[in-house]
Amino acid sequence: MGTQALVxxxxxxxxxxxxRPFMPPGHVRAPVYLRGKTGTIERAIAPFKNPExxxxxxPAKEHMLYRVRFRxxxxxxxxxxxPDDMIEAEIxxxxxxxxxxxxAA
Amino acid sequence: MPHDHHDHVSPSGHPYRADDDTPLSYWQTMEIAVRELLVEKDITTAEEINTQIDAMDARSPAIGAALVARAWCDPEFKTQLLADASAASREMGFDIGPMHLIALENTADTHNIVVCTLCSCYPRNLLGLPPDWYKSRAYRSRTVKEPRKVLSEFGVNLPNSMPIRVHDSTADMRYFVIPMRPDGTEDLSQDALAALVTRDSMIGTGIATAPIT
Amino acid sequence: MDTQTDGRRWHDMGGQDAGPISDDQHDFSLWEKRVDALMILCSGKGYFTVDGLRRVLEDMGEEAFETMSYYERWIASINQNLIESSAYTTEELATKMAEVEARGTTYGDASLGK
Structure with a gap:
């Protein structure tokens, strides 16, 4: 995906x-069921303009979009x-x- | 224009939702008004709208199936598809527009399934418009939490030893699954293989199965 | 009711309880395909983004999700976004809708048989 290693x-x-576990109002693309949950970075995709x-x-600033893998x-x-099934999402x-x-969690 | 928009039965055999001969609804009135305003203001043209409808009608699971069948037959192409599915699709001549596509490979130890819990993101420029169930509350709610139960409702019963990877299409990427090539298909041509690749097998709610001989 | 007491919004469905998956299926009628085409064309021309489409769909609330069809919700959202981006005014829309409605009682008549 044209991903460059970022310095x-x-x-x-x-x-x-x-x-991050926050619960703001408005249009957000981080689903609630994953907020506050821990996972690992699966890949960096590319920078995209902030949908929020x-x-x-x-006018939107670019943010790096990652795929994060959760157990x-x-x-x-x-x-x-x-418990060993995986969920992956773009965050x-x-x-x-x-x-x-x-x-502290 | 070759396409007749007034057919009563679509190529897939499902009836179109009635429109022309039922009472005009408020939202249909709005669609006509918006469309005519956009044409009057030179933002679009009737021809451009028809061309877009035809382009969308031309997209169907057959396109994804062709990619999958080639990936089954051509390991180099499969590597390309997994590395950059958008580029590999365009290289095969498919117009997927600006879509950012990721291919997910099912293997003997991973079953992939795709959902969008926040809305109903779907690889529409590859597979055509999504089925109604993909957009439903039931599929969007349950798939990330109980994928095995969801799969069993589609008739796919996976052993607990087969790990499942659920992909929530939350942002800018779109996903499709490369199902496992069925056993006993070594002698089939690429076209015959493509016929085994169903829409659901590319969403992950189905599997590709060998023809009964 | 947009927001649950914990801040979760209605459209954010992952992990919620829900019933069995229905296999009811229909293909799209001409007016629905036109709505789809208007979304692709207007977003491609920069009038708004798919994020703007979703934001209005979310703000329309759960009742709209339950009572309106998919493309009914889309045309409502497309219209809202187009007014926000000054493609036309609410007054122009109102006038045009009245004109369309006066043409007849079916979609075919109101869209001038096109």
């Missing part, structure tokens, strides 16, 4: 990350059908934080 990319492939600005017809057991806990950089700057 100082904080989210290299395999990095453990958490999706595009949705309102505003079903980490997302659904005991409700997972098989923008501004919704991702590294685990080592973790706020």
């Amino acid at each position: 100082n990319d904080p989210f290299a492939v395999g990095t453990s990350v958490r999706i 600005q595009l949705a309102y017809g505003l 079903a057991g980490d997302v659904w806990d005991k409700d997972a059908e098989n 923008y950089a501004h919704w991702i934080e590294k685990m080592d700057q973790s706020h």
Whole structure:
């Protein structure tokens, strides 16, 4: 996908990350069921204009878009059908934080 | 124009939703008004709209099936498809527009399934418009949490030892699945193989099966 | 009711309980295909984005999702986005809708048989 390795990319492939747990109103592309959940960076895709600005017809800054992989057991806990199943989703950089700057879960 | 928009049964055999001979609805009135305003203001033309409808009508699961069958027969092409599915599709001559496409390969130890929980993103420029169930509350809600139950409703029962990878199409990429090539199809031509590749097998709610001989 | 008490919005469905998956299926009628085409053409020409389409669909709320068809919701959202981007005014739309409605009682008549 024309992905370039970014200098100082904080989210290299395999990095453990958490999706920020915020619940703002408005148009957001980070689904609620993944917010606050931990996963790993599967790949960096490419920078895309921020849909949270595009949705309102505003000039939009580009943000890196990542594919993040989650274990079903980490997302659904005991409700997972098989904890080792995987969920992958596209998440923008501004919704991702590294685990080592973790706020207590 | 070769396409007759007034057929009562589509090529797939499903009836079109009635429109011409039922009472005009508020939203149909709005569609006509919006379309005519856009034409009057030179934002588009009637011809451009018809051309777009024909372009969309021309897209169908057969296009995805051709990609899959070639990937089954041509390992080099499969590598290209997995590396950059948009480029590989265009190289085969398919007009997928500006779509960013990712191909997901089913293997003996991974079954992929695609959903969009936030709306109903679908690789429409590859497979045509999505089936109604793909846009439904049931599919959008349940697939990320209970993919095995969802798959069983489609008649696909996977052993617990087969890991499932659910892809939530949350942003700018679109996904399609390269199903596993069925056993016993070594002698089939690429065209005959393509006929085994169903729409659902490319969404991940189905599998490709060998013809009964 | 756009928002649950925890801030989750109605359209954000992943993991919610829901019933069995229905295999009811229909193909699209001409007016629905036209709505689809208008979305692709207007977004391609920069009048709004697919994100703007989704934002209005979300803001229309859950009742619209339950009671309107897919392309009814789309034309409502397309229209809202086009007014926001000054493609035409609400007054122009109102006048045109009245003109269309006066042409007849079926879609075929109102769209002048086209």
